[in-house]
Amino acid sequence: MEVDPCPSTSAEQLSPKAILPKIDEDNVLDFPHPKEKIMEILDNLEGHVEKLRKDASKLEEEKDNILSSLDTVKLHPSLNDLIGLEKDEALRYLDRIATRCMTVDVKVFTQRDKSQEEALHQVNHLIDNLVVCLKTDPDGAKNRCLTYMNSCSSQLNGLTDKHFESVLLGCTIDDQKKVKKRLHGLLRYFDKMGFAIEVD
Template identity: 40%
Template sequence: MDVKCNFADSVTEEKVSSDKCTTPKDRVIDLLDEVDRHVDILRRDLLLLDEKKDELLTTLDTIRHCDLVAQLSTDESSEIEEYADRLVRTCSAIDIKVTTHRDQQQEDALFQVNRLIDSLVLVLRSDPKSARARCLSYVSACSNRGTSCKAIEVDAEEEEEEEAASSSSQQQFIPDAVFEEVMFLCTPDDRKRVQRRLHGLLSYIEREMVPLLPTTL
């Protein structure tokens, strides 16, 4: 019981000691505002975990369709597929529930966005250069028409690094009009998740393409 009250006690003592001249109502509102701030931080932390989970699932899906898997024998391929399936089940079983309220239009928009990204992952195996170009056009689309969302506070530096690393490449690609349209209809939380998923996918594609790039002297 004492452990559960630690946070409440510390907040209460801090606020009461600093606001002795305010009315009881104002002090209660201040306490609720403080709790609201911590609830927001908790929600953001959970969203971060949910994004990490999505990134892992995307990585697993990409690995299952990479060229190395195509070079395996039937027995080896079966073994790898079983291993990957187990990892997918384990990762999917991690239940991080942060409810994002969506209307039907937003649900449909998110479904279309995920379908477009899934089709991009499938193209990666047969044509990595085309996949990279499409991924860049999707990332560019995230910056148009107000579809870009600020990164959550705890990851602001990471977001700036990602933008700096890929800004020169993004400028060379016209935003995908279809992707831009459906992204515009998504909720802000969904846009954040999609942007992070695309940045992670782009980083993976560019790492895979290193052997294909010309060597500079």
Template identity: 35%
Template sequence: MDVKSNFADAIIQDPAFLEGSASPKSRVINLLDEVDKHIDALRRDLLSLEERKDALLTTLDTIRQSDLVAQLSSEDNAEVEDYADRLMRTCSSIDINITTYRDQRQEEALFEVNRLIDSLVMVLRSDPQTARSRCLSYVSACSSRGTSCKPVELGCEEEEEEEVEASSSSQQQQFYPDAVFEEVMFLCTPDDRKRVQRRLSGLLAYIEREMAPLLPTTL
């Protein structure tokens, strides 16, 4: 079924639907199944767009904080900042609204996840090293290898593959997934897990960029 077609017209005009051997209920259910597939595809497309928007905002922020921008003269810097601000406003104005339906347990789990991350941000102000370690353990808990409440262990054959999948931190592999965070993340919806993982990745990148002078080179 063409996603652009009018489904009501399809019901009226499709001979297979009107004269098929299946019962009317079965034919209606089949048509609804087709609509369901298109809804799922639309939702995936919107989630992908939401991720692209977040990635663009992160890229703009990274460019603004880059050493290359720091080398500009005051006049050139002001021009670049105005340009970057305009792009940030334009990108932020793109409203992608995807409602995630949650039961009570999923609502409570998301609330607890956000509470833990907010607590992490508070720790960041006074103890960036501890905040970084905790953030790494949260990121590890979000990963596909962080679902068993066991330390992340890599064999020699797995290291090359994992380097491609890892986040910006080269030392993420050395951290245990946080058991409490992992448990509540498991109770969240798949959409919420993706959003939380993106939030943590952005937070980790911020910590490593802004707090680099205060952090040791190794842990």
């Protein structure tokens, strides 16, 4: 019986280079390192988180504006012109809207250290005192609100309050922006109520 001879095997066919698949080095550069891919995904997710925080902050502000508008309506002279059942109906309607608005709970938390917490507490205390002064000295309260507002701006538009400014600078950037928006809302409220500004 004849046996077929083994096919000849050259040294080139047995070499390691002949066994491994051919790699195109140019194509390898097109595939990012796993770490780069992960970082790209995380960068995209961080962008989505920042957008989420921004959108939530807008909703917070919109809710505050609605509640502020309801307060303005409640104090508006036209409401006092209503009598009897008409006024009761308007007040019930107003309270129903306010209650409905309060069912929306949107919170954007800002990370703060101890000193920033204390600074924010002081700023809120100063603004709260300003609001209390509305009942006894509305014109003075508006003038002080203007000095607080000027203290939030890098451009000098009038008198500033140095104490308020120094305390505000101890707050986080996010809190500084919120304080400025709160003061801006107060000024709009003053304008709606027709309070005058004293000019020195």
